[in-house]
Amino acid sequence: MASAIHTIEASGVARFMREALYAYPVAEVVHIVGLGLLFGSIAIVDLRLLGLGSRVPVKPLVAFAVPWSIAGFTIAASAGLLMFTAHAEEFLTQPVFMLKMGLILAGGFNATILHVSRSYCGLASSLAVASSRICSGLRWDYVVTPKADGSTLALSRCSQTILCHKRPAALRH
Amino acid sequence: MKRYLFTALALLPALSLAHHGWSEYDQSSMLTLTGRVEEVGYEHPHGYVKLAAPGKTWLAVLAPPSRMDNRGLTKEMLKPGTTVQVVSYPNRTKPEEMRAERITVTGKTVELR
Numbered sequence: 001m002a003s004a005i006h007t008i009e010a011s012g013v014a015r016f017m018r019e020a021l022y023a024y025p026v027a028e029v030v031h032i033v034g035l036g037l038l039f040g041s042i043a044i045v046d047l048r049l050l051g052l053g054s055r056v057p058v059k060p061l062v063a064f065a066v067p068w069s070i071a072g073f074t075i076a077a078s079a080g081l082l083m084f085t086a087h088a089e090e091f092l093t094q095p096v097f098m099l100k101m102g103l104i105l106a107g108g109f110n111a112t113i114l115h116v117s118r119s120y121c122g123l124a125s126s127l128a129v130a131s132s133r134i135c136s137g138l139r140w141d142y143v144v145t146p147k148a149d150g151s152t153l154a155l156s157r158c159s160q161t162i163l164c165h166k167r168p169a170a171l172r173h
Numbered sequence: 174m175k176r177y178l179f180t181a182l183a184l185l186p187a188l189s190l191a192h193h194g195w196s197e198y199d200q201s202s203m204l205t206l207t208g209r210v211e212e213v214g215y216e217h218p219h220g221y222v223k224l225a226a227p228g229k230t231w232l233a234v235l236a237p238p239s240r241m242d243n244r245g246l247t248k249e250m251l252k253p254g255t256t257v258q259v260v261s262y263p264n265r266t267k268p269e270e271m272r273a274e275r276i277t278v279t280g281k282t283v284e285l286r
Contacts, residue, residue, distance in 0.1 A: 019217075019238075020217075021239050021242055024217030025217075025237065025239050086216075086217060086218070
């Protein structure tokens with residue numbers, strides 16, 4: 001393990017990241033751009049699953065946004081990996097870095113469960129119902145679907161129908 | 174669109190400054206030390222020198238090389254054996270480490286923040 005880390009830090013890429021005048025700053029910018037794309041695109045999906053913006057259909061929204069989230073993650077992770085090589089040992093001994101990696105794993109696990117299993121439908125619709133109860137002043141019957149009669153049960157059933165729609169092609173494995 | 178681009182560009186330096194915090198250094202106790210440079214790292218994300226000051230050898234964390242180069246402190250100027258003066262703040266938890274606010278090398282003072 002220790003020798004593997006040493007090999008990484010002694011590699012040409014790592015030296016380039018440490019010593020080239022602008023490689024590291026460029027990687028930092030690319031990392032941030034990737035994060036912006038990841039969180040920006042998935043935030044829109046999350047808001048939709050919470051019941052906002054019902055005029056936008058869930059299925060095409062997810063099919064469009066999630067590949068961009070994956071692209072954002074890939075960009076951020078690639079730039080991050082380049083920066084990691086520069087000081088691998090230092091990163092691995094930082095508790096904050098390990099916490100960050102743990103959170104990324106947890107986030108990936110969560111996303112996998114949401115998109116591969118169908119259990120997320122129940123979760124998402126109960127979230128929609130909960131938010132409709134909290135924001136009962138708003139027309140949540142219309143927010144979730146124009147056809148809903150407004151009752152919680154119907155709302156739940158409606159959002160189930162919307163959210164548990166056949167998984168979009170982009171998410172099938 | 175143009176306005177968004179300008180805003181994004183204006184925020185870039187803020188990002189690079191925010192990257193490693195100054196909060197882990199005690200900015201209420203400023204040190205001014207003169208000593209001989211024993212070791213140099215002109216590297217990202219932060220340069221450093223090992224500074225042999227009277228009674229103690231410090232690790233002085235400097236700025237990213239891109240910023241130092243931009244401000245006229247080149248790699249060639251920062252060599253082992255050179256005598257430099259560093260104005261810096263000690264790390265709150267690592268007793269050997271300090272963060273340099275500015276450095277004076279052969280009569281030239283460069284701001285590092």
